[in-house]
Amino acid sequence: SSDRKWWHSATVYQIYPRSFCDSNGDGAGDIPGIVSKLDYLQSLGITVIWLSPIFTSPMDDNGYDISDYQGIAAEFGTLADFDRLVSEARKRGIGILLDLVVNHTSDEHPWFREARKSRDNPYRDYYVWRDPSPDGGVPNTLTSSFGGPAWTLDPQTGQYYLHLFSRRQPDLNWENPLVRAEVYRMMNWWLDRGIAGFRMDVIDLIGKQVDAGITSDGPHLHDYLQEMNRETFGSRDVLTVGEAWSATPASALLYSAHDRNELSMVFQFEHVTQAWDETYGKWRPKPLDLVALKAVFAKWQLALADDGWNTLFWGNHDLPRAVSRYGNTTGYHVESAKMLATVLHLMKGTPFIYQGEEIGMTNVPFVSIDQYKDIETLNMHRLHLEAGLSPEDFIKGANESGRDNARTPMQWDATPNGGFTTGAPWIEVNPNYTTLNAELQIGDDRSIWNHYRRLVELRKQHEVIVYGQYHSWLDRHPDVFVYSRTLEQERIVVVANFRAEVVTVTMPNELQSSGRCLISNYDMVQAIGEEVTLQPYEAFAMHSD
Ligand code: TEU
Ligand code: CA
16 A cells, blocks of 8 residues: 555664774774675665764764764764765665764754853753752752763853753753754755664653653654654655654654654664663563563554554663573573564564674673773762662673673674774673674574574565564463464464473464464474474464465
8 A cells, every 4th residue: 555665664773883893993883894794784684774873972972972963973984984885785775774863962062062151142042051949959850861960050151951861961952943943954964865764862852841840752742753854854755763762652653653744663662661670770670571571562563553653673772682681691592582583573563683683692791890881881880889789789780781781892703802893892892702703693594693684584575574463362371472463364473482491382273273484493383283382482483374
């Protein structure tokens, strides 16, 4: 139908440029490094790359603090390198998504440098300034995601500015139409360079109304997105994905429903946050509760079944490694990584593969806080130690949940530093690179990499994977994830064991069938009988028509 979009059947690959491939030995990944790996990405079959920020930045938050939206950070290369990336990617059928970070800028952005000069500076109102409270303290109790108050006093003018992230990331004031016009102009400038769309950083925060204590989902959020759509990408055939930690099924429809003219889709995080501790959040994750996890997926699959569109992801640059978080890295690394990929990639939505996930990269085994580079981890270390947590307990939590788990360099081969750099990497390479690397896996038909390649290919071949209706089965089963997808006469049934034990499960009548096994991480299955016995972390998909 005419409602079909190219990005419905796309698979996106996220690159964290600093950690992907270093072409010049300075220890940091760069754009020429990415260009050198385009053949690798093409052979994986992906059709879109989401590039985490590559713009000029003091790198307080690895580029999520931008000081020039139209400049490329020197460590990543030049605008000419970027243009070459776009054109070389296009030759391989791959589009480039840029990371749009417009909730805040760097404190080194010229707008902020101007704004802080005086209360009547023309740029003052580009940011959010408030007087001290009557007792001279912060204007209100809002806190930063990275710990501590969301307000910093700027002594020169005696007012506080808002920063929902680090103090070096002052929040832009979206109520100011000049700010919005600047952002739209900048977006059009990049769109004209031939990009395939944007990933929008914390886009649910731009409608904040701080005096009312509102940060996410402010009253004008959707007006701004509709205006942005109208002024920039609305007339172009691009993919837009908003990061929205606050998204609910209802708000996801506001963002992504067809007639809303806002975004293609949003990242929601309910499958992530459902496992967070009530008090300590992600730093003390709860053990895997498969029944709860399945319920979250089913809820989202059904909520966006007829309108709107889902994203599908296990990981990104802020989250722990999928196989470490949801799988098993001690006895069933390969099996569990493939199982997780199978379950995710055969759902309805656009799958996102985070760099290294396709080879089953794992969390880090750091032992000292000096090995961490992430601003959130370092801030939280200070705050948690002040609050009495032991350094050992903090490291344990960081190795499970910290953002640097996802940021160690891509493991290309078994040469020093995993082939990521010939110099000294900006963050240590996971020592398991000698046995866990892309080169070993590409040549091994039974590898995690080849399993991902097959899943990406299956999505291109089978409409039922793209558009089929989702049904969940055995919702209360604590160990096994079962769902089906149906499109007219076609059906696939996905069965996955999330445990390190053999599990025998009685299948509902409706699912008992023979057909063609599309993919498996053990031997191909011949049929689904009344009883199915699954090996540890076994997962397969059966197709029938
Ligand atoms: O992340 C938003 C965000 O809220 C994360 O910081 C997240 O809450 C945290 O990792 C969970 O504890 C986006 C980017 O993805 C992140 O890398 C940036 O640091 C952040 O925005 C600020 O731009
Ligand atoms: Ca480099």
